[in-house]
Amino acid sequence: MKNSLLSALAKNFLGNAPRWYKQAILTFLIINPILFMVDPFTSGWILVIEFIFTLSMALKCYPLQPGGLLAIEAIAIGMTSPDTVKHELLANFEVILLLIFMVAGIFFMKQLLLFTFTKMLTRIRSKTALSLAFCISAAFLSAFLDALTVIAVVISVAVGFYTIYHRVASGKDFQVEHDHTEDSHFVDELTKKDLEEFRSFLRSLLMHASIGTALGGVCTMVGEPQNLIIADQAGWHFGEFFLRMAPISIPVLVLGLLTCVVLEKTSWFGYGGKLPENVRAIMQRYEAHQDQKRTKRDNAKLAIQALIAVWLILGLAFHLAAVGLIGLSVIILATSFTGIIEEHQLGKAFEEALPFTALLAVFFSIVAVIIDLHLFKPVIHWVLEQEGHAQLIAFYLANGILSMVSDNVFVGTVYINEIRSALMEGQITRDQFDMLAVAINTGTNLPSVATPNGQAAFLFLLTSSLAPLLRMSYGRMVWMALPYTIVLVFVGLACVNFNLIPVTDFLYHNGLLIHHSAKAAAATLIH
Incomplete structure (x- = not known):
């Protein structure tokens, strides 16, 4: 009787998902508390990887259930708190x-x-x-x-x-x-x-x-939601935001559309x-x-x-x-x-x-773990230690890499707040702040196309009822996005490195953009 009950429980757990998948989720649930007691920082990154695994296996099992179990356990063992999760939900x-x-x-x-x-x-x-x-x-x-x-x-x-x-x-x-x-x-x-x-x-x-x-x-x-946050912190209106992004966004748009044509003509990448x-x-x-x-x-x-x-x-x-x-x-x-x-x-x-709304709430629980365990702190410190032109590239790449695995809004908010603090403390000039804000915005938007968890639109498509009908798996989406990822990342990087400063100076020279003094900028931000 006891064996039959256990057998029934095993079959009911995650329904028709493959046996190896069920065993993997159970293994995650067993090892996470142990790892957290040994090294909270490492265990936090392992939890993020486990959650990405549940997303990648969306055609085997909808990510809400396994991802939700991981999130509940993370809260239960103290990786984050219900208050932080609530804060993230309210923020979004x-x-x-x-x-x-x-x-x-x-x-x-x-x-x-x-x-x-x-x-x-x-x-x-x-x-x-x-x-x-x-x-x-x-x-x-x-x-x-x-x-x-x-x-x-x-x-x-x-x-x-x-x-x-x-x-x-x-x-x-x-x-x-x-x-x-x-x-x-x-x-x-x-x-x-x-x-x-x-x-x-x-x-x-x-x-x-x-x-x-x-x-x-x-x-x-x-x-994008993070664009609004960045524009608000920088004090940019609609036209100024467009002009500041144009040195990167326009070349990326042109090369992105050209990539579309090439892929259809060559039939590469599916x-x-x-x-x-x-x-x-x-x-x-x-x-x-x-x-x-x-x-x-x-x-x-x-x-x-x-x-x-x-x-x-x-x-x-x-x-x-x-x-x-x-x-x-x-x-x-x-x-x-x-x-x-x-x-x-x-x-x-x-x-x-x-269902996707519920999954997004679970996703924000994982973001809460990232916040409470300061998982991005080493990357943030490394970026802020860079100087001059190298800092632009570092901000772009760091935002891009982190946006591939986390919420773009969260990543953009963290970095724009960091450079805002640096401006307030006089560590950077207003012009440098503006260019770093551009690097942050493009970094959170462009490289994140690499993975479904990097772009909410991709994640919505992956977890929609249409995905299994079209055999649209996580791996297939990553593969099909790869040529776009390469083009968008490297064109964006090249524009940040070679195009951003001279074009911005040209816009200043022709009166399309206005120089802000550091003092006036600080007063605006305080307000």
């Missing part, structure tokens, strides 16, 4: 609101999104042109909207495409529901081959769009997948079918959703309210004017975002 409350409400708001605009992107998919036959269009669109939108909002739109579109094809290939009609069956339901081997090609096609589009969010996000103060003609035919039939059966009421819904999209872009671009609250307004407007008034109809919209 706008991101949490965004996930809860904005992603759900996008759900209620899927008719417009599917209509728009189906037209694009069937009209643009060149895969290179289509990939470039996705990358440029994501970059432009991310310069004014939050990257998570943009990637939520792209995921919603990809799910719509996948579902249309899957239902037709399974012998069903065009009704678009989230009904994903197993490959065994496909009618023949040719259909399975088309599916694999279609998956490759969608994977490349998603990765191009994800990279696009980073290319655009670095350009403006509203592009790119270059074409849309199968059978799938294109299905999409064209779907488009014709939808156009034929569309009623005046359907057209009215599309018009309402288009107006709401305008409100969404304007509201986010001009920061008329917190991102999450704008998302809530989208839910209210979209449902009110399209006849969705029943509670169970609303519930579906929150299914995608809430």
